[in-house]
Amino acid sequence: MNVLTTEHLSRRVDGKVLVxxxxxxxxxxxxFVVVGPSGSGKSSFLRLLNRLDEPTSGTVLLEGVDYHQIxxxxxxxxxxxxxxxxxxxxxxxxDNLSFGPRQRGEILSQSKADELLARVGLPGYxxxxxxxxxxxxxxxxxxxxALANSPILILLDEPTSALDEDAKAGVEALIRxxxxxxxLTCVMVTHDMAxxxxxxxxxxxxxxxxxxxxxxxxxxxxx
Amino acid sequence: MLNHLFHGQLQLGLAQAFAAAVVAFAVVLLARxxxxxxxxxxxxxxxxxxxxxxxxxxxxxxxxxxxxxxxALMLVVMIVAAGATSTKRAKNIPGAFQVSxxxxxxxxxxxxxxxxxxxxxxxxxxxxxxxxxxxxxNAMNTNGLALNRFRSDVLSHVGEIETALALGADPRxxxxxxxxxSFEASxxxxxxxxxxLGIVWIPGLMAxxxxxxxxxxxxxxxxxxxxxxxxxxxxxxxxxSTLLIRTHAFTHADQLLLRPGxxxxxx
Numbered sequence: 001m002n003v004l005t006t007e008h009l010s011r012r013v014d015g016k017v018l019v020x021x022x023x024x025x026x027x028x029x030x031x032f033v034v035v036g037p038s039g040s041g042k043s044s045f046l047r048l049l050n051r052l053d054e055p056t057s058g059t060v061l062l063e064g065v066d067y068h069q070i071x072x073x074x075x076x077x078x079x080x081x082x083x084x085x086x087x088x089x090x091x092x093x094x095d096n097l098s099f100g101p102r103q104r105g106e107i108l109s110q111s112k113a114d115e116l117l118a119r120v121g122l123p124g125y126x127x128x129x130x131x132x133x134x135x136x137x138x139x140x141x142x143x144x145x146a147l148a149n150s151p152i153l154i155l156l157d158e159p160t161s162a163l164d165e166d167a168k169a170g171v172e173a174l175i176r177x178x179x180x181x182x183x184l185t186c187v188m189v190t191h192d193m194a195x196x197x198x199x200x201x202x203x204x205x206x207x208x209x210x211x212x213x214x215x216x217x218x219x220x221x222x223x
Numbered sequence: 224m225l226n227h228l229f230h231g232q233l234q235l236g237l238a239q240a241f242a243a244a245v246v247a248f249a250v251v252l253l254a255r256x257x258x259x260x261x262x263x264x265x266x267x268x269x270x271x272x273x274x275x276x277x278x279x280x281x282x283x284x285x286x287x288x289x290x291x292x293x294x295a296l297m298l299v300v301m302i303v304a305a306g307a308t309s310t311k312r313a314k315n316i317p318g319a320f321q322v323s324x325x326x327x328x329x330x331x332x333x334x335x336x337x338x339x340x341x342x343x344x345x346x347x348x349x350x351x352x353x354x355x356x357x358x359x360x361n362a363m364n365t366n367g368l369a370l371n372r373f374r375s376d377v378l379s380h381v382g383e384i385e386t387a388l389a390l391g392a393d394p395r396x397x398x399x400x401x402x403x404x405s406f407e408a409s410x411x412x413x414x415x416x417x418x419x420l421g422i423v424w425i426p427g428l429m430a431x432x433x434x435x436x437x438x439x440x441x442x443x444x445x446x447x448x449x450x451x452x453x454x455x456x457x458x459x460x461x462x463x464s465t466l467l468i469r470t471h472a473f474t475h476a477d478q479l480l481l482r483p484g485x486x487x488x489x490x
Contacts, residue, residue: 051476052385072477077391087386100390149391 001063003028003153003185008058009048010209018044020209021058026153029183033196035220036206042189045206046155049187050079063152073103080151084158086138088130093117093141096130100149108148116144120174136167140174147178156188160195175199197221244269279356286348294348298335298355302327305363313370317480318471322464323366330460331355331362334452343448357449358456361413365457366464369409373468376401377481384479394473402465409461413454420450 004026011019019041026032034042047053049060051072060067067075077100088096097116098108110126117125120140125133133141139159146154159175160168176199179186190196196203196217203220205213213220225242229235251265286293306324313319335355338344344354377384377398387397421443432442472481 050389052389052478054474054476054478073391073393076389081386081389083382083386083389085382087382089383089387099387099392103391103393103396145390 001028002026002061003030003063004049004187005061005064006049006058007061009045009055009060010057011044011048011053012056017209019048019055022204022206022209022211023058024204024211024214026185026187028185030201031179031186031188031199033200033203034187034189034206035191035193035196035203036212038191040206041209042191042206043157044209046081046157046187046189049153049155050076050081052081077104077149078152080146080149080154082139082142082146082154082156082159084162086135086142088133088138088141088145091130092126093122093128093130093133094126096141096145097126097148099145112148116148119147119178120144121170134167135163136170139163139167139171143171143174143178151184153185153187156186158189158191161191172198193221240273244273279352283348283352286352289348291346291348291351294346294351294355297352298332298359301356301359302332305331305359305366309363309367309370312367313374313468315481316370316374316468316471319370319468322467322471323363323370326366326460326464326467327359327362329463330366330458331359331456333459334358334456338452343452354449354452358452361453362456362460365409365413365461368412369405369461369465370468372408373401373405373465374481376404377472377479378483381479381482388477388479394477394479395469398469398472402469406461406465409465410454410458413457417450417454420447 002025006022006024009019009022010017022045024032034045036042044053048055051060051067062070062075062078070078089099094108094113097113101108113126114123117123120143122137122140122144125137125141130138130141139162143159156175160171163171172195175186175188178184179199188196188199200217202215203213203217204211205220225238226235229238247265247269251261254261282297286297303324305327306320309323309327310320313323316322335344335351335358339346339351344351380401384397384401388394429442429446432445433439437445472479474480
């Protein structure tokens with residue numbers, strides 16, 4: 001079943017083409033990795049998927065439903081996002097984890113918070129102030145915060161590119177484990193071809209906002 | 224010295240204005256030595272300020288004999304002009320002119336109306352226009368400060384705001400801290416003016432009242448009244464403008480509009 005389908009998705013700003021007529025389908029449990037050089041439209045494409053930006057033409061179907069039919073806040077609950085920098089909110093780790101559920105008037109239970117923290121390798125971190133976390137820990141909290149909304153799809157925008165080598169390897173392994181354990185559908189942007197090869201089910205290579213190649217790791221990176 | 228050289232009031236006034244402008248320009252030249260270039264902006268502002276205030280003085284001469292409703296009309300014109308001026312501090316925020324004008328109308332306009340009704344501000348044009356314009360001008364400055372702070376805070380926290388949106392936050396909540404900071408920052412001058420009244424400065428209105436023969440105690444109390452009214456007008460203006468501008472920072476699909484690259488800023 002297709003969790004995400006883009007239909008002729010395009011975005012232009014002031015006459016400049018950022019995303020140009022992209023049509024892809026991402027199936028349940030798939031890790032769909034978008035690669036390409038700087039300025040090729042990878043992040044612009046990702047921002048269209050949770051409607052942080054508006055497509056100029058085309059649309060996105062989420063589980064077969066046109067996302068223009070879904071209220072933006074509900075859409076973003078279903079489509080989680082982790083960005084290059086964690087952008088944690090001031091307060092404790094628990095405050096950050098409970099942010100998403102709180103937007104819907106829900107309370108994140110202590111057991112659920114503990115479960116999320118254990119999953120991202122930070123057991124017992126709930127009451128820690130986020131100001132005291134390392135870059136790798138902050139990114140793990142960011143991932144747990146997105147998972148606290150129970151998304152059906154998660155968007156990862158260069159989630160390890162701002163980390164040092166040790167933290168990068170740890171966060172990448174964590175992402176791989178979570179995807180494997182939860183069968184979460186994932187669309188990931190990276191400029192790191194080796195990382196793409198390690199994580200991807202399929203890869204899309206973008207060039208100037210257009211799909212240059214799409215296929216398995218073997219078909220795209222080793223052709 | 225100047226009053227020995229110039230005997231006519233108009234000539235003396237022009238000479239005094241020239242002297243004040245020369246001092247202001249000397250400051251600009253000092254700034255230039257530190258590579259801060261304000262020459263053309265200051266020259267235009269000084270000339271424009273002089274022409275505008277002379278024009279207002281001339282209009283006041285005409286209005287002295289006009290019916291009282293013309294005073295209210297002039298205040299409305301001032302409010303629209305104030306809205307246009309403070310909009311420049313909200314560069315590229317969509318709808319900033321409407322928000323500014325409406326906020327100043329609500330803030331300064333309502334305080335002027337209430338205080339005139341209570342008899343705190345006289346209905347004579349010679350009282351209504353100068354006191355009203357003080358309230359409008361201060362509301363304009365506060366509004367400009369609030370919008371300018373809002374704009375810079377939002378632009379420097381795009382990541383945090385969009386992270387909140389991506390987690391399903393209400394747009395108004397995602398920028399709530401910056402709205403609150405803009406409001407608080409915009410009121411600092413008004414609060415400081417009240418706090419330092421009589422200690423750091425004796426405002427021009429009180430000096431004018433003393434010169435025109437009012438009793439010092441009444442002049443002092445009335446000066447406090449004016450500053451309290453300025454605080455009320457400024458606070459209400461800032462409150463309204465920061466509340467209204469929130470909705471203009473987003474599209475109907477809760478997408479942040481005020482972003483580097485979307486508002487003529489460098490990424």
